[in-house]
Amino acid sequence: MTKKIRVLLAKPGLDGHDRGIKVIASAFRDAGMEVIYTGLRQTPPMIVEAAIQEDVDAVGISILSGAHMTLFPAILDEMKKRGADDILLFGGGIIPDEDKDELEKMGVAKIFTPGAPTEDAIEFLRKAVTERKRDEKLM
Amino acid sequence: MFARDFLKSLKERLSRWDKTAAGTRSRRSMPRFFTVSGRDIDELYTPASITDKGGEDYYFEHIGLPGEYPYTRGVHHTMYRTRLWTMRQFAGMGTPRQTNERFKYLLEQGGTGLSTAFDLPTLMGYDSDHARSLGEVGKCGVAIDTLADMEILFDGIDLSKVSVSMTINSTASMALAFLLGVAEKQGVPFEQVRGTLQNDILKEYIAQKEFIFPPTPSIRLITDLMDFCTRQVPQWNTISISGYHIREAGATAAQELAYTLADGFCYIESAIAAGQNVDDFAPRLSFFFNAHSDFFEEIAKYRAARRIYAKRMKNKYGAKDPRSWLLRFHTQTAGCSLTAQQPENNIVRVALQGLSGVLGGTQSLHTNSMDETLALPSEKAVLIALRTQQIIAYESGVANTIDPLAGSYFVESLTDKMEEEAEAIFEEIDRRGGVVAAIEEGYFQTEIARSAYRYQQEIEKGERKVVGINDFILDDEKLEIPVLKIERQIEIDQVDFVKKIKGERDPGPVQTSLENLRQVARGDGNTFEAILECARAYVSVGEMCDTLREVWGEWTESAGAMRAS
Numbered sequence: 001m002t003k004k005i006r007v008l009l010a011k012p013g014l015d016g017h018d019r020g021i022k023v024i025a026s027a028f029r030d031a032g033m034e035v036i037y038t039g040l041r042q043t044p045p046m047i048v049e050a051a052i053q054e055d056v057d058a059v060g061i062s063i064l065s066g067a068h069m070t071l072f073p074a075i076l077d078e079m080k081k082r083g084a085d086d087i088l089l090f091g092g093g094i095i096p097d098e099d100k101d102e103l104e105k106m107g108v109a110k111i112f113t114p115g116a117p118t119e120d121a122i123e124f125l126r127k128a129v130t131e132r133k134r135d136e137k138l139m
Numbered sequence: 140m141f142a143r144d145f146l147k148s149l150k151e152r153l154s155r156w157d158k159t160a161a162g163t164r165s166r167r168s169m170p171r172f173f174t175v176s177g178r179d180i181d182e183l184y185t186p187a188s189i190t191d192k193g194g195e196d197y198y199f200e201h202i203g204l205p206g207e208y209p210y211t212r213g214v215h216h217t218m219y220r221t222r223l224w225t226m227r228q229f230a231g232m233g234t235p236r237q238t239n240e241r242f243k244y245l246l247e248q249g250g251t252g253l254s255t256a257f258d259l260p261t262l263m264g265y266d267s268d269h270a271r272s273l274g275e276v277g278k279c280g281v282a283i284d285t286l287a288d289m290e291i292l293f294d295g296i297d298l299s300k301v302s303v304s305m306t307i308n309s310t311a312s313m314a315l316a317f318l319l320g321v322a323e324k325q326g327v328p329f330e331q332v333r334g335t336l337q338n339d340i341l342k343e344y345i346a347q348k349e350f351i352f353p354p355t356p357s358i359r360l361i362t363d364l365m366d367f368c369t370r371q372v373p374q375w376n377t378i379s380i381s382g383y384h385i386r387e388a389g390a391t392a393a394q395e396l397a398y399t400l401a402d403g404f405c406y407i408e409s410a411i412a413a414g415q416n417v418d419d420f421a422p423r424l425s426f427f428f429n430a431h432s433d434f435f436e437e438i439a440k441y442r443a444a445r446r447i448y449a450k451r452m453k454n455k456y457g458a459k460d461p462r463s464w465l466l467r468f469h470t471q472t473a474g475c476s477l478t479a480q481q482p483e484n485n486i487v488r489v490a491l492q493g494l495s496g497v498l499g500g501t502q503s504l505h506t507n508s509m510d511e512t513l514a515l516p517s518e519k520a521v522l523i524a525l526r527t528q529q530i531i532a533y534e535s536g537v538a539n540t541i542d543p544l545a546g547s548y549f550v551e552s553l554t555d556k557m558e559e560e561a562e563a564i565f566e567e568i569d570r571r572g573g574v575v576a577a578i579e580e581g582y583f584q585t586e587i588a589r590s591a592y593r594y595q596q597e598i599e600k601g602e603r604k605v606v607g608i609n610d611f612i613l614d615d616e617k618l619e620i621p622v623l624k625i626e627r628q629i630e631i632d633q634v635d636f637v638k639k640i641k642g643e644r645d646p647g648p649v650q651t652s653l654e655n656l657r658q659v660a661r662g663d664g665n666t667f668e669a670i671l672e673c674a675r676a677y678v679s680v681g682e683m684c685d686t687l688r689e690v691w692g693e694w695t696e697s698a699g700a701m702r703a704s
Contacts, residue, residue: 014259014275016348019388019475022588023595025703039701040348043271065259066514066625070274096514096622114479114512115608117599 005129006056010038010047012075015065020092024060027118033125044074052084057129058109060121061091068095072103086136088128092116141186149187171602175433176391177593178556184548189555201446202551205541208453210445211554212542213500214465219538224496225503226528227304227469231256231281232515233629234636235291238281242296244518248525252334254304254505255292256280257314262349264310264684267633276630279515280306284637284679289317290324299327303334304379304469309351311338312360312667313683316674319372323675335376335425335469338364341402341574342381344694345583346388351684354575356691360666361406362413365420367667377420378406379427379469385583386429387475389591392440393557395429397564398583400447405574407456417456421463425502430492431473437492438544439553441468441499447558470496471505477512480607482620485509490527497531498544504528510620517623581699589704640677648676653686660690 007028009021018040028035036054038047051059063071072091079085085107092112095103100111110124141149160182173179181188189197203209206216215221228250230241242253257280260272266284267276276282283289293303298321307314315336322332340357343350350357365377382390382399390398403424410420426444430437448466452458472492477485486509493506506524508516516524532538544550571577578584597603604610652673659669673683 014263014265014271014349016343017388018348019588019591022703023389023592026588026592027595029703035703037701037703039696065275066278067259067274094512094514096624097618114477117609118595119599 004032004034005058005125006034006036006054007058007060007125008036008038008047008051008054008056009060009062010042010050011040011062012042012044012047012071013063013065013067014041015063015067016040017064018062020064021060021062024062024092024118024121027122028125031122033122044071044078047075048078048082048084051079051087052082056087057132058088058090058125061089063091063093063095066094068093068103069099072108073106076107086132088125088132090121090124090128092121146187149185153185153187169604174392174436175431175594176393176436177590177597178391178393178436184552186548188548188552201555202545208461208464209449210465211442212545214445214467214502218500218541219497219532220541223532223538224501225252225302226250226525226532227252227254227503227505228521228525229254229256229304229306229471229505230521231258232279232623233277233281233625234633235281235283235288237277237629239292239294239296241518241521242292245521245525246296246301248522249529250525252302252304252503253296255306255314257305257307258282259349261314261680262307262310264313264351264680264688266679266681267630267637269681274630276633278625282629282633283314283317284633284681285640285677286317286320286674287640287677288636289314289321293318293321293325297327298322298325299331304337305334306337308337308340308343308347309349309357310680310684311336312364312670313674313680315364315375316667316671319671320674329372330374332372333374335379336364337381337427338378339381339402339427341405341578342384342399344578344700345385345398345402346390346587347384348696350694352687352691353694354578356660356687357694358406358409362410362415363666363668365410365423366413366415367665367671368423369415369419373423375423376425377423379425380406381427383427383429383471385587386431386473388587389475389594390587391590392431392433392436393560394564394586394590396440396444396447396557397561397568399426399428400444400451400561401565401568401574403448404451404455407452411456417452417458418460418463421452421456421458422460422465426466426468428468428470428496428501429473430470430496430499430504432476432488432492434491434495435550435553436557437495438499439550439557441470441496441501442542442550442554443557443561444468445500446554447561467502469503469505470499470501472496472507474507474511477507477509478605478607479512480616481613482509482513482618484606485511486523486527489524490531493527494531494535494537497537498542500542510622513618513620514622515625517621519621578700579697581697581702584696584700585702585704588702592704637679641679644677649673649678649682652676652678653682656683657686657690660687 090110205213259275380403382395386395449464508520656669
């Protein structure tokens with residue numbers, strides 16, 4: 001049997017909109033994943049520290065405040081600094097296409113925008129985590 | 140309302156009709172007939188749907204006349220024939236100068252009130268130059284650090300002429316203090332300042348989550364402000380008790396209705412406990428509801444809200460002044476119902492939602508812009524949203540008569556159901572020890588998350604169709620509307636400006652007013668008066684909040700409140 005996917009979900013910055021992240025948490029849980037939700041107002045160092053402590057496969061971030069171009073890069077930097085850049089970073093929120101492309105180029109594995117079915121996020125995560133684990137074995 | 144003989148023959152006719160209809164009933168145009176809130180709707184409503192329990196006095200007890208108790212048909216005698224609703228478009232972005240320009244544009248286009256959106260650092264009590272504000276300055280509203288910013292925001296706008304609404308909660312006292320500071324500079328007496336402060340902290344713990352301090356001192360900030368305004372700013376609406384955000388977070392219509400009214404009753408009980416007279420402050424309370432996509436359910440919600448409120452204010456809180464019984468409300472169309480896919484379709488959604496607010500008797504309305512799932516609205520999108528209201532007001536004919544849907548068997552029956560459901564929720568909240576205790580254990584938060592997840596599952600299973608999301612999808616859709624971008628430079632400019640103000644102001648009054656605020660917060664003086672003194676000395680929002688954080692501490696959510704569903 002394969003090990004359950006462990007995922008950390010977090011709300012960075014000052015934004016308090018948690019409807020989306022709670023829906024995602026329920027959907028991931030019902031899909032058999034182990035979900036840790038950190039709650040609101042987490043700084044990038046807090047999120048990366050929690051991801052390392054919890055030994056997760058992936059970190060999911062939700063931002064609806066428009067601060068995504070500051071917060072995603074800050075989390076990526078922190079991951080590199082802590083040597084945790086093997087952890088997959090993905091996210092969602094009110095994020096214009098232009099910014100989405102830029103973030104995905106920077107190293108965010110995937111950005112989901114309004115209207116995306118939870119099934120897409122589940123499928124993406126299963127595939128991406130499996131691929132990443134296979135790559136690690138090859139290395 | 141109907142004679143007994145009539146109801147008897149109606150029931151006989153209905154049972155014959157039911158047998159005839161049975162033949163076609165097995166074919167269905169939709170898998171399920173239910174509302175946005177998941178409520179199943181009957182095939183047919185008739186006089187029998189509303190009179191079974193009401194008896195002879197049903198009409199006067201439940202419906203009545205507009206401007207008369209229990210106000211189901213509206214709070215004013217003549218409603219829109221005397222005065223249309225206020226077309227109040229919510230705006231705010233970037234620097235105070237940019238928002239000032241948007242305000243002037245909306246007034247030139249026939250907007251009749253202003254509504255201010257603040258950025259997250261302002262709402263959370265951090266100055267623009269604070270580390271936690273990085274990347275958030277001016278993003279989802281205007282950045283306000285000190286009185287100097289408010290002076291720019293209302294530059295050239297006469298505060299004795301325009302009513303101003305401010306969507307701000309944890310730091311609402313600071314925002315009102317800054318506005319009063321501007322009024323002083325414009326030479327406008329406080330008695331002439333009109334507008335509304337959202338100032339509803341309970342729904343922050345429940346849904347929007349922009350809280351700073353724990354509930355008890357937060358409620359004190361509100362009752363102190365109410366006390367001050369009763370004495371000195373009599374035309375100011377001190378709280379806009381809000382269901383909007385509760386609904387946006389995923390609540391059903393009945394949950395929105397019940398949680399919002401329960402919050403309102405909690406403020407009323409707190410003010411009474413603080414020694415205030417209900418008839419002194421209640422006429423200045425107002426409400427704020429969401430207009431979601433289920434047309435009739437929303438209309439029933441507004442009508443039920445007025446009736447429940449009037450009954451409680453009169454019977455439970457002993458209000459004698461009929462103005463205390465009136466539930467006046469603002470409506471905003473549902474942001475969460477908009478789709479990023481085929482965004483032009485949102486214009487149609489907003490029109491229907493806005494229409495439900497009007498048919499529900501709203502006192503003011505904000506219609507959302509079609510591009511709000513993508514970014515802050517562009518000028519063009521805002522103009523279409525405002526024009527939508529003008530078309531409802533002047534072309535559709537719905538404002539010609541008062542409460543035109545009264546007497547609809549369906550609408551009256553749904554209104555009764557809404558009231559029953561809300562009463563059951565009030566009992567549940569009481570069982571849990573009241574609103575604050577229910578917040579602490581995470582009751583509201585979990586119930587809302589559960590409703591949000593159920594709604595999402597209905598869409599994903601295809602039980603519920605949403606145009607452009609799970610049906611009627613355009614492949615290779617290209618975005619054809621402009622998207623507003625907030626430039627990075629705005630944050631740099633705002634940070635420079637707050638530093639400049641802090642450098643140039645007289646440090647003496649800054650220190651003494653902040654020290655006074657600390658003492659008042661520790662004791663039991665009026666916090667609003669202390670905040671107003673700080674504002675006049677150009678003390679910033681962040682400096683005031685830091686002082687209060689030291690005295691009162693900060694609020695974090697319990698594990699129960701963080702539960703997903």
